[in-house]
Amino acid sequence: MNKLNQKNPWIEYWSTDHIWSHSAFWRKQMEVFIRLTSNIMDYSETDTILDFGCGSGHFAEIMSHRIGSIVCADMSENYIQLCANKFANVSNVNVVEVKPDLSDLYKVGTAFNKVICFSVVHYFPDIDCVTRFLKGIQNIIVPGGKLLIGDIGNNKRSLNDYIKAVLFTLRQGMFLDALRLMTKVTLSDPDYSKIKQGGNSYLHIPDSYFMDISRELGIEITFLSSQLTVNSNYKHVLVEY
Numbered sequence: 566m567n568k569l570n571q572k573n574p575w576i577e578y579w580s581t582d583h584i585w586s587h588s589a590f591w592r593k594q595m596e597v598f599i600r601l602t603s604n605i606m607d608y609s610e611t612d613t614i615l616d617f618g619c620g621s622g623h624f625a626e627i628m629s630h631r632i633g634s635i636v637c638a639d640m641s642e643n644y645i646q647l648c649a650n651k652f653a654n655v656s657n658v659n660v661v662e663v664k665p666d667l668s669d670l671y672k673v674g675t676a677f678n679k680v681i682c683f684s685v686v687h688y689f690p691d692i693d694c695v696t697r698f699l700k701g702i703q704n705i706i707v708p709g710g711k712l713l714i715g716d717i718g719n720n721k722r723s724l725n726d727y728i729k730a731v732l733f734t735l736r737q738g739m740f741l742d743a744l745r746l747m748t749k750v751t752l753s754d755p756d757y758s759k760i761k762q763g764g765n766s767y768l769h770i771p772d773s774y775f776m777d778i779s780r781e782l783g784i785e786i787t788f789l790s791s792q793l794t795v796n797s798n799y800k801h802v803l804v805e806y
């Protein structure tokens with residue numbers, strides 16, 4: 566295990582196969598997220614999209630027939646293999662493995678007009694990685710391009726957030742899938758809760774960080790205020806380059 570892995574147990578966690586790889590709930594969550602943000606992202610068949618931290622490729626699965634092309638990028642060899650198999654015969658989806666320290670972001674290609682990064686950045690080892698990510702995207706996105714960073718985790722879940730989570734799953738027709746996933750997490754993936762520590766192991770990214778980096782890089786940052794995922798306490802940030 567290298568220094569980075571010791572600092573960040575998530576790198577090891579995401580490198581193995583587990584319940585999230587084949588989760589019906591997580592796939593529905595992506596469908597809902599795409600639907601609820603479609604007015605902002607305005608997807609079209611001319612889009613060239615990067616899905617950074619693609620996991621099992623739900624975004625590409627749902628969107629590949631609606632948009633020009635998608636690059637699925639992830640640091641996990643396990644997910645990269647899964648996506649490579651899944652999209653082997655889909656001509657407009659490419660799959661690229663990247664390093665966890667964001668040092669080889671250039672590998673994913675250039676001239677993207679939209680980038681999706683859903684439930685990923687709080688697994689980064691440190692805030693410098695977030696900066697490297699935002700700067701790296703600036704090099705590979707077209708002027709005016711949009712980066713949507715969704716479901717940024719934190720450790721501040723109140724009773725109200727639990728109630729909102731249940732209501733969200735009922736509203737979006739995924740209550741039973743959520744229940745099934747929670748049962749599976751409890752019974753067959755003890756590592757997840759152990760590593761998550763109620764969100765204490767997530768990278769803390771203060772709002773002020775985004776405001777500062779917005780000034781430094783000359784990018785526009787908008788915090789999206791409506792609940793877009795089951796995690797009502799998580800943040801969603803739209804970055805316009």
Ligand SMILES: C[S@@+](CC[C@H](N)C(=O)[O-])C[C@H]1O[C@@H](n2cnc3c(N)ncnc32)[C@H](O)[C@@H]1O
Nearest residue numbers: 579618619620623639640641665683684685688
């Ligand atoms: C919760 S999963 C989300 C997967 C996918 N975005 C989805 O919604 O289905 C987190 C993903 O982020 C990836 N990830 C975490 N840190 C990363 C990094 N530094 N570079 C690339 N991928 C990363 C993990 O390997 C994992 O696939």
